[in-house]
Amino acid sequence: MRLYRFLTGPDDASFCKRVSAALSNGWQLQGSPALTFDPVQGRVICGQAVIKEVAGDYSDDIRLSDY
Known part of the structure; x- marks a missing residue:
């Protein structure tokens, strides 16, 4: 699964x-990557998507941080 x-x-x-x-x-x-400016906090916020192929089937119980 991805x-x-x-x-x-x-x-x-x-x-x-x-x-x-x-x-x-x-x-x-x-x-x-994505960037946006948060005017309330006065700083730039970054975002980056990442993917990973792993064995098994998807479940809502998956904790992505465990991979």
């Missing part, structure tokens, strides 16, 4: 580390 996650967070080193950790765990980038 799993999908959309990682989001402030445009900082922490976000980059989360994406790097996902890539190190076998996730692959899907599409281009």
